[in-house]
Amino acid sequence: MRVAILTDETGWHTRELLRALREHGCTGRCVDLAHCRMDTTHAWHGLVLPGFGQALPDAAIVRGIAGGSFEQVTRRLGVLHALRECGVPVYNDARAIERSVDKSMTSVLLHAAGVPTPPTWTMESPAAAQQLVHRESAAGHSLVLKPLFGSQGAGLQRVGWVDGAHVPLPALDGAYGQVAHLQRFLPPLTHPGHDFRVLVIGGHAFAAMRRVSEHWVHNVAQGARCEPQALADGPGPELARLAEAATRALDLDYAGVDLLPTREGAQVIEVNGVAAWQGLQRVTRASIAQALVRDLLERKCAGRERRLQA
Known part of the structure; x- marks a missing residue:
């Protein structure tokens, strides 16, 4: 089997996945979704994935999707949607990633x-968001302001009632994209x-x-x-x-x-x-990459084979 590892950067995680795929008799190849394209003159499926010629991979593991403009991210997710519609098991697929x-x-x-x-609020109106922050602060609650699409703890701020004082909502530009995503803070x-x-x-x-x-x-x-x-x-x-x-x-x-x-x-x-999962692997004996690849092959890909035979 040829498996595409869809990623915007290579490193420890991709090396672990490539090793696990080899140990299961599969060939893995790292592919950046930004380098994939749609071309309806190329093959019946209309997709071009570097390194796969006119063929499609037998399966795909999504390891990373680079940020970009709304159009760029939509197109990259479109490639994932198209792979799934063409019968390629995608782990996790575009619908799951969007959720x-x-x-x-x-x-x-x-x-x-x-x-x-925790109670959570998401809104575009700065006035409504600021009103919410004041109401929660008056009740003695602190809120966590998060980028809607952020990861790894970047861009998190506490607002509302914080350490005995009111902290107002900051400007929602930059990482917040003019959207207030607020979640009630749970004290340690x-x-x-x-x-x-x-x-x-x-x-x-x-x-x-x-x-x-x-x-x-x-x-x-x-x-x-x-x-x-x-x-x-x-x-x-x-x-x-x-x-x-x-x-x-x-x-x-x-x-x-x-x-x-x-x-x-x-x-x-x-x-x-x-x-x-690099931090988790340091405190876990079993290989996480092996478990991921095994689940892909034994559950996700086996289900596809059963559907094809039916």
């Missing part, structure tokens, strides 16, 4: 599925604080870790320390159940689910459909 990359859609789907998640239960990352593969929680940080942002990219978290005991079973429910709600093949502990139980903060 998870848009934090507002993630929050709505989690809420509708009954998955515990311990010092230093921590959250949990659970990796779900093929519908089942595969591994978890605690991300410990002196700062209220717990992403590894922002300096958090990774510690192992068992799924069989302690808070593990609850974390696994909630992470699996969140992944189902967004219909993802695999996902990195972020959860915060509260006195009432854990709550899902975000669901990542193009999740990094």
Whole structure:
């Protein structure tokens, strides 16, 4: 099998995936979606993926999609949509990525599925957003302002009632794109604080870790320390159940689910459909890349073969 690893950068993650594919008898090739194109004169499917000639890959793993203009991102997602429509198993496919990359859609789907998640508001009106911040601040609540499409903890700010003072909403230009995406802040239960990352593969929680940080942002990219978290005991079973429910709600093949502990139980903060796992691998014995490739081949690709035979 020839598998396309769709990524805008190569490095540790792509090396791990290429090695896992080789160990399963597959050939992997890294392809940047920005370099793919539509060409209806090229082949019956109308797609051109560098390195695949007139053929399509047997499967595709989405490892990264570069940012860009609205038109550029739409076209890159269009390639993923087209691959799926042409019968190529895409892991995760464009529909799933669209649901998870848009934090507002993630929050709505989690809420509708009954998955515990903090109160969340998304709006374009600066006046309405500022009014919300004042109302929450008056009730003693702090809010986290997040870029709608941000990742790795970049661009997060606390507004509302913060450390005994009111912090107003800042200008919504730059990373926020004139959109206020606000989520109620959940204060840490311990010092230093921590959250949990659970990796779900093929519908089942595969591994978890605690991300410990002196700062209220717990992403590894922002300096958090990774510690192992068992799924069989302690808070593990609850974390696994909630992470699996969140992944189902967004219909993802695999996902990195972020959860915060509260006195009432854990709550899902975000669901990542193009999740990094280097920090998690450092505290996990089993190979995550192997598990991802095995799930792709045994579940996703096997399902395609069964459909073709039928």
